[in-house]
Every structure is written in C-alpha cells, then in structure tokens.
Amino acid sequence: MEHLRPKCGGRSTGVISGTGAGLPVAKSNENAYVEAMTAPSPPLARPLKVYLATPRGFCAGVDRAIQIVERAIERYGAPVYVRHEIVHNKHVVDRLKGLGAVFVKELDQCPPDRPVVFSAHGVPKSVPLDAQNRQMFYLDATCPLVSKVHVEAERHHNEGREIILIGHAGHPEVIGTMGQLPEGTVRLIETVEQAREFVPVDPDNLAFVTQTTLSVDDTAEIVGALQARFPSIAVPHKEDICYATTNRQDAVKQVSADCDLVLVIGSAKSSNSQRLVEVALRAGAKGAYLVDDASHVDWAWFDGVEVLGISAGASAPEDLISGLVAAVAARFDAEIIENNGIKETVTFKLPRALTDA
Numbered sequence: 001m002e003h004l005r006p007k008c009g010g011r012s013t014g015v016i017s018g019t020g021a022g023l024p025v026a027k028s029n030e031n032a033y034v035e036a037m038t039a040p041s042p043p044l045a046r047p048l049k050v051y052l053a054t055p056r057g058f059c060a061g062v063d064r065a066i067q068i069v070e071r072a073i074e075r076y077g078a079p080v081y082v083r084h085e086i087v088h089n090k091h092v093v094d095r096l097k098g099l100g101a102v103f104v105k106e107l108d109q110c111p112p113d114r115p116v117v118f119s120a121h122g123v124p125k126s127v128p129l130d131a132q133n134r135q136m137f138y139l140d141a142t143c144p145l146v147s148k149v150h151v152e153a154e155r156h157h158n159e160g161r162e163i164i165l166i167g168h169a170g171h172p173e174v175i176g177t178m179g180q181l182p183e184g185t186v187r188l189i190e191t192v193e194q195a196r197e198f199v200p201v202d203p204d205n206l207a208f209v210t211q212t213t214l215s216v217d218d219t220a221e222i223v224g225a226l227q228a229r230f231p232s233i234a235v236p237h238k239e240d241i242c243y244a245t246t247n248r249q250d251a252v253k254q255v256s257a258d259c260d261l262v263l264v265i266g267s268a269k270s271s272n273s274q275r276l277v278e279v280a281l282r283a284g285a286k287g288a289y290l291v292d293d294a295s296h297v298d299w300a301w302f303d304g305v306e307v308l309g310i311s312a313g314a315s316a317p318e319d320l321i322s323g324l325v326a327a328v329a330a331r332f333d334a335e336i337i338e339n340n341g342i343k344e345t346v347t348f349k350l351p352r353a354l355t356d357a
C-alpha cells in the first residue's frame with residue numbers, strides 16, 4: 001500500500017495563524033481581531049483513512065472509443081455522429097458534445113454525408129449493414145474484447161452449437177452480441193435459477209459466451225450450474241469477462257473488507273460500475289454507493305465512517321476520481337492509501353482510417 005497526502009491537504013486545524021499579539025492591527029479590524037482570538041476554535045477535522053482502489057477508471061476499450069470520436073472530429077470536422085452513448089458516462093458524452101459530437105439513437109437520424117461512430121459496447125450486424133446500404137462512412141468503436149466474443153459466438157454457431165449468452169437483458173453489449181447471429185439462435189441466461197431451468201435443444205451440443213462486464217463471482221456460479229447439468233458444454237477459449245472488469249473487481253475486493261463505506265464513481269447505466277458496488281458489499285464494506293461524481297455524494301453517509309474506499313468504473317474519467325478525493329480531503333483529515341494493484345498496460349489500435357496519413 002502506498003500512502004499519499006492529497007494535494008489540497010486535510011481541513012484546517014482551526015489554529016489562527018498569520019497574526020498575533022503585538023502586531024499592528026488596523027483600528028477598524030480591532031474588534032474582529034479580538035473576537036477571532038477569543039472565539040472557541042472550530043473542531044479539528046476528523047481523521048479518515050481512504051483506500052483508493054487500483055486499478056480503477058478508464059480501460060483500454062473506453063480510451064480507444066473516446067479517441068476514435070476525438071480523432072474523427074479532428075480529421076473530418078464537426079459534426080461527427082455517434083450511435084448511442086460512446087461509453088456509459090455523462091461527463092464523457094458532454095465533453096465530446098462540446099467538441100462537436102452528436103449522439104443519436106439510430107442511423108436514420110444521421111445525415112448520409114457525415115461520419116458515424118458505433119459505440120464501445122458493439123452493435124448487431126444489421127447496423128453496419130444498414131450504414132453500408134445508406135452509403136455512410138462509419139467507424140466502429142466496438143471494444144476488441146467485445147468483438148472477440150462476437151467472433152466466438154459466430155464460430156460456435158457455424159459449428160452447429162446452440163449458444164447461451166450469460167448477460168443482462170437490454171444492455172447494449174447483449175443486444176450487440178445477440179445480433180451477431182440470426183434471431184432465436186442465442187439464448188440469454190441472467191441468473192443461476194435460469195441456468196438450472198434451461199432446456200436445450202440438444203444437451204450435448206451447447207456452448208456459452210458471456211458479457212464482458214459481469215461479476216466474476218456471479219458468473220462463476222452460473223457457469224458452474226450449466227457445467228453440472230451439461231458437462232460437455234463448450235467454454236470460451238479465453239475468459240470473456242475482460243481484464244479491466246476482473247482487475248477492478250479484484251482491487252475493490254482487496255480494500256472493501258476494511259471499509260465502512262465504499263464510493264464507486266460511475267454511471268447507473270454502466271454495468272461494470274454497478275458490479276463494483278455489489279462486489280464491495282459482498283467483500284465486507286458496510287455500505288457502498290454508485291455516484292456520478294463528487295456532487296452526488298450525500299455527506300450524511302459519512303456518519304461514523306472511519307475508513308472509506310474509492311473506486312471507479314471503466315468508463316469514469318480520472319478527473320472525477322480526483323474531484324471526489326479533493327472533496328473528501330476538504331472535509332476530513334484524509335490519509336489516502338493506494339493499494340498495489342495490477343499495473344495495466346493494455347492498449348488497442350485505432351481504426352486505420354484514423355491513423356493512415
């Protein structure tokens with residue numbers, strides 16, 4: 001663990017400084033000076049231990065998706081259209097809007113002569129097809145780790161297996177993955193109960209893939225239930241839950257057992273952020289909340305709190321995290337301790353259209 005002191009420091013200790021008996025005091029300020037010197041000192045800022053979970057915040061897929069929009073605006077000028085939120089974070093979306101991005105729900109809201117970017121969560125196959133039919137120029141910001149799941153699902157389908165997708169209904173990534181294959185060929189399972197009740201067409205010819213941002217522990221339970229019933233079920237070559245989701249959950253687990261309260265920065269729409277709150281509670285935190293940013297913190301949550309944990313979902317920018325740390329340090333005598341989590345070095349290439357000279 002690395003101990004850090006926040007730049008803004010803890011709260012004032014209440015000692016009046018910069019003046020003293022014998023120093024000249026302007027007559028008009030004399031009463032105020034006497035009052036200040038005799039007034040009871042405000043209470044000392046309460047000590048608060050703050051564990052900053054590492055790694056946290058932006059992952060390589062989110063970083064790439066944001067860069068795709070920024071570079072597209074630089075290269076082609078504004079506006080650049082983006083189908084759905086590029087990543088699930090209002091602050092990111094608002095900043096990109098300020099640069100000239102226009103966010104839409106569907107392609108028919110984009111003029112055919114402007115570039116359109118598909119979000120990091122991935123899209124059903126019908127979307128790029130539709131863009132081609134409309135002769136639109138598009139850039140696909142689907143995270144390569146989501147594309148890997150798409151390829152895997154397609155391979156199983158081509159090899160004649162029935163496919164189970166473990167994920168959350170309605171999430172854009174799930175819609176995108178199910179949309180890689182003809183309707184009805186991918187069956188969604190969300191819970192262990194559903195895994196126990198699932199009726200396959202052929203129990204000996206099954207495969208599963210998963211959403212990339214699930215709870216590692218919940219998914220292991222669902223997979224366990226499926227494997228107990230269908231021992232020959234084909235499993236992903238490499239874990240579908242991505243490195244960023246796994247590392248952030250591990251980091252939160254590491255700090256939460258000692259925490260009275262854990263705050264996770266992230267959007268309510270962000271699956272991996274929601275999972276971090278659940279992981280914190282399961283790992284022993286007495287309370288855990290998801291907040292968009294420091295302005296959404298209810299300081300009453302801090303009553304009786306001596307140890308705080310802070311983390312952030314993969315789509316939350318670091319400045320929101322430092323904003324929360326600063327807000328905490330302004331109210332408490334905060335000792336910031338960063339856990340020695342995995343140093344992430346993953347990066348993804350940008351599409352060639354944005355890098356070719």
Ligand code: SF4
Binds near residue numbers: 060244
């Ligand atoms: S959370 Fe994982 S799958 Fe999603 S964008 Fe980040 S790296 Fe890619």
